[in-house]
Amino acid sequence: MSAGAGPADVLPLTGERTVPGIPEENYWFRRHEVVYDALAPRCTGATVLEAGCGEGYGADLLAGVARRVLGLDYDALTAGHVTRRYPRVAVARANLVALPVSTGSVDAVVSLQVIEHLWEQDRFLRECARVLRPGGALLISTPNRITFSPGRDTPLNPFHTRELDPAELAELVREAGFAGVELLGLHHGPRLRELDARHGGSLIDAQVQLAVAGTPWPEALCRDVASVRCADFELRTDDLDASLDLVALAVRP
Numbered sequence: 210m211s212a213g214a215g216p217a218d219v220l221p222l223t224g225e226r227t228v229p230g231i232p233e234e235n236y237w238f239r240r241h242e243v244v245y246d247a248l249a250p251r252c253t254g255a256t257v258l259e260a261g262c263g264e265g266y267g268a269d270l271l272a273g274v275a276r277r278v279l280g281l282d283y284d285a286l287t288a289g290h291v292t293r294r295y296p297r298v299a300v301a302r303a304n305l306v307a308l309p310v311s312t313g314s315v316d317a318v319v320s321l322q323v324i325e326h327l328w329e330q331d332r333f334l335r336e337c338a339r340v341l342r343p344g345g346a347l348l349i350s351t352p353n354r355i356t357f358s359p360g361r362d363t364p365l366n367p368f369h370t371r372e373l374d375p376a377e378l379a380e381l382v383r384e385a386g387f388a389g390v391e392l393l394g395l396h397h398g399p400r401l402r403e404l405d406a407r408h409g410g411s412l413i414d415a416q417v418q419l420a421v422a423g424t425p426w427p428e429a430l431c432r433d434v435a436s437v438r439c440a441d442f443e444l445r446t447d448d449l450d451a452s453l454d455l456v457a458l459a460v461r462p
């Protein structure tokens with residue numbers, strides 16, 4: 210949470226977005242933040258559009274290196290929050306399958322943990338291609354269907370419409386007209402694997418089970434979740450099927 214932020218500055222948790230500054234939410238926050246950190250160098254000096262900016266912490270992180278960042282979100286409460294809390298991010302409400310941005314006007318489109326919420330995923334990606342200049346970068350992430358909703362035909366998360374595996378994500382991006390598609394996978398690093406073992410084999414399951422049951426968290430779980438940092442995750446090109454989240458990098462020809 211930024212210095213001086215109070216209760217009025219914090220968006221409520223809904224299960225649809227993650228929020229900084231909440232100890233029990235820290236694992237998910239860091240799992241998202243590490244991807245922003247990894248992609249930030251690709252946004253240096255760029256005009257960046259973040260499609261689905263959520264709470265805004267990621268757009269603000271990118272604003273530290275980009276020439277300009279425009280954050281779009283459909284939710285009015287969210288857009289107002291970003292405007293108040295992150296003044297260096299320009300914000301607008303928008304339907305992500307009809308981006309209110311001129312053709313060829315941005316250098317990079319960033320959209321992390323958003324596409325799985327959309328019904329018209331192909332239309333969204335075509336809109337991303339439209340607003341990018343030739344040579345512009347698409348930088349997106351999404352949960353890996355194989356590990357996020359294992360053995361299910363429908364997403365485990367009720368806010369998700371369609372989750373993707375590595376091959377499906379790559380195909381969707383290519384069919385939208387992008388080239389040079391590269392996939393990365395987010396994995397637990399050594400310290401998180403130790404925490405997995407400490408909490409019955411899965412730190413994620415330990416959190417989810419208590420949240421679903423509405424059971425108070427044990428002190429040890431609270432402490433370990435609050436201790437998670439970006440450095441505890443790994444972004445790799447190998448073993449994509451076993452990754453937690455997928456990151457797709459591509460270029461508009």
